[in-house]
Amino acid sequence: MVKLMVVDNERDICDFVKNFFTLRGYEVFTALSGEDALKIIETEDPLIVLQDIRMSGIDGIETLKVIKEKRPNNRVIMVTCIDDLSKMEKAKKLGADGYITKPLVLDDLVKAVSEAVHKLKPNK
Amino acid sequence: MVENINNEKDAYTWKVIHNDLVNHIQERPHFTPSGRLKAKQKIDYRLVIENASRSMIRFKKPERLIRMIVRVITEQVGVDHAGVLLHNEKNKAYVLIDSKGVIGKKIPVGYIRIPEKNALIATFDERRSLLLDERGVLTYDNLKAILKDKDLLKKNNELKERINKIRKEMELISANVCIPAYFKRKLLGILVLGPKISHRKFDRDEIGFFVTLANDAAMAITNAQLIENLQEKIREVEHLYEKEHRLFIHTSIALAAAIDARDPYTAGHTARVTHYSLSIADELEGHKEIKQFNKFKEDLHISALLHDIGKIGIRDNILNKKRDLTKKERVIAMKHPEIGAAILRPIRELGNIIDGVKYHQERYDGKGYPEGLKGSKIPLMARIISIADTFDAMTTDRPYRKKRNIVESIQEIKKNSGTQFDPKITEAFLRAYKKGKLV
Numbered sequence: 001m002v003k004l005m006v007v008d009n010e011r012d013i014c015d016f017v018k019n020f021f022t023l024r025g026y027e028v029f030t031a032l033s034g035e036d037a038l039k040i041i042e043t044e045d046p047l048i049v050l051q052d053i054r055m056s057g058i059d060g061i062e063t064l065k066v067i068k069e070k071r072p073n074n075r076v077i078m079v080t081c082i083d084d085l086s087k088m089e090k091a092k093k094l095g096a097d098g099y100i101t102k103p104l105v106l107d108d109l110v111k112a113v114s115e116a117v118h119k120l121k122p123n124k
Numbered sequence: 125m126v127e128n129i130n131n132e133k134d135a136y137t138w139k140v141i142h143n144d145l146v147n148h149i150q151e152r153p154h155f156t157p158s159g160r161l162k163a164k165q166k167i168d169y170r171l172v173i174e175n176a177s178r179s180m181i182r183f184k185k186p187e188r189l190i191r192m193i194v195r196v197i198t199e200q201v202g203v204d205h206a207g208v209l210l211h212n213e214k215n216k217a218y219v220l221i222d223s224k225g226v227i228g229k230k231i232p233v234g235y236i237r238i239p240e241k242n243a244l245i246a247t248f249d250e251r252r253s254l255l256l257d258e259r260g261v262l263t264y265d266n267l268k269a270i271l272k273d274k275d276l277l278k279k280n281n282e283l284k285e286r287i288n289k290i291r292k293e294m295e296l297i298s299a300n301v302c303i304p305a306y307f308k309r310k311l312l313g314i315l316v317l318g319p320k321i322s323h324r325k326f327d328r329d330e331i332g333f334f335v336t337l338a339n340d341a342a343m344a345i346t347n348a349q350l351i352e353n354l355q356e357k358i359r360e361v362e363h364l365y366e367k368e369h370r371l372f373i374h375t376s377i378a379l380a381a382a383i384d385a386r387d388p389y390t391a392g393h394t395a396r397v398t399h400y401s402l403s404i405a406d407e408l409e410g411h412k413e414i415k416q417f418n419k420f421k422e423d424l425h426i427s428a429l430l431h432d433i434g435k436i437g438i439r440d441n442i443l444n445k446k447r448d449l450t451k452k453e454r455v456i457a458m459k460h461p462e463i464g465a466a467i468l469r470p471i472r473e474l475g476n477i478i479d480g481v482k483y484h485q486e487r488y489d490g491k492g493y494p495e496g497l498k499g500s501k502i503p504l505m506a507r508i509i510s511i512a513d514t515f516d517a518m519t520t521d522r523p524y525r526k527k528r529n530i531v532e533s534i535q536e537i538k539k540n541s542g543t544q545f546d547p548k549i550t551e552a553f554l555r556a557y558k559k560g561k562l563v
Contacts, residue, residue, distance in 0.1 A: 016230065104235065104236055
């Protein structure tokens with residue numbers, strides 16, 4: 001089972017995404033903050049990360065940076081808002097693997113995740 | 125369904141709805157605490173919510189009605205989640221604006237959208253009768269049943285594809301029933317219901333009831349939008365009026381400055397007369413001749429600014445003469461109110477503002493000019509400007525005499541109350557003076 005982590009300050013979103021991708025055959029971990037996400041990256045090493053760009057505490061950009069340093073082969077999809085353009089630029093430079101704009105189209109979310117799975121290095 | 129509800133749940137439902145109603149529609153007497161239904165009494169939640177939604181249709185905040193509908197359906201019908209997608213112009217999509225449900229099933233508010241082009245939306249937009257039931261509702265069971273009808277689909281690949289797309293969309297949001305809400309022919313929103321926690325099917329009555337609620341919500345949303353649009357229009361009109369009014373005032377000030385510039389002795393005269401006139405008017409709120417106080421003050425403002433505009437037509441040697449005017453010259457000088465009225469008459473928007481200009485030299489006893497009007501025949505605006513004008517003339521230097529002191533001038537005005545001036549206006553003038561507004 002592919003491990004997927006959802007990182008979002010909103011518990012509702014974490015719960016929903018967990019249920020949504022569990023039903024679709026993923027093993028899902030939830031992190032309510034960047035701090036939690038970095039712990040889970042160490043212990044569980046989820047290959048796919050679905051992460052909100054705007055977070056309190058360690059924000060989405062900083063979390064992305066650390067994840068990409070520690071696990072360069074893991075795929076990180078950023079969830080953004082339309083007016084997050086400057087943050088999106090930063091995320092691009094740091095090697096984010098995909099973007100999805102909130103409010104999002106669920107079909108796009110499914111596709112973005114499965115594309116990220118396809119892009120994973122085979123030896124991983 | 126209704127019979128199964130136990131008393132405890134009834135009481136809770138009522139509490140929920142009651143709180144909503146007491147909070148939001150206190151003016152409706154049958155919902156006040158004194159009219160509270162007894163908790164023990166069996167309540168048909170449909171009746172309560174229907175009544176509530178009826179009253180809320182007229183309400184300004186449709187979100188509250190939507191929130192209540194979603195909450196009551198989730199709790200009373202026992203679905204694992206329910207939500208409302210509402211059309212959003214900016215996103216060109218239907219966005220989830222409210223939802224309830226069990227952990228993990230509840231779709232977070234604002235998290236998802238369904239684009240306008242989506243097959244599900246298109247089906248509601250076109251009101252395709254085949255996929256929707258007779259009330260326009262889309263159910264997952266119905267789609268599955270149609271997909272089993274091989275004869276029907278054999279000839280129609282496009283239909284099959286479309287049904288599969290809709291089915292996929294319903295699976296993504298784990299919807300069992302989708303109920304559209306329209307205004308005229310436009311799809312405003314969709315009420316989305318997940319499966320029942322009991323795994324039972326939705327019955328016809330229930331779905332019929334949801335359709336009613338969806339329509340009520342659509343009506344409430346539309347009304348709120350119409351009200352909002354109307355308020356927007358009113359704000360625009362008010363803004364335009366404001367702009368036009370400012371232009372009017374500034375034009376009048378410019379004209380008044382032109383008059384003042386010709387006569388060094390009366391420099392600032394117009395500004396002072398305007399100030400005195402408006403101060404007197406403030407003491408006249410509620411006067412029987414004033415219908416709309418603010419409008420009256422606006423008109424008086426312009427009238428006072430323009431009251432001496434006719435002096436433009438009087439020769440300098442008369443206007444600035446240091447000695448007494450001859451009889452002939454006085455006749456010419458006395459023409460300025462009429463000249464002023466004649467200058468302004470082409471500006472139709474001024475209306476009765478011109479009266480203040482034309483009649484500000486009339487006297488209450490009928491001995492003034494140009495027409496010798498008497499008492500209340502003299503327009504109110506003119507009666508006000510008359511006192512303001514006289515007071516300023518007394519308290520400033522003139523070519524033919526030095527100014528008097530204020531106390532003397534006030535005495536003089538009092539003395540002429542009932543002869544030169546309207547006694548009521550004189551009283552208002554004295555009140556304004558005592559309040560220190562004329563200094």
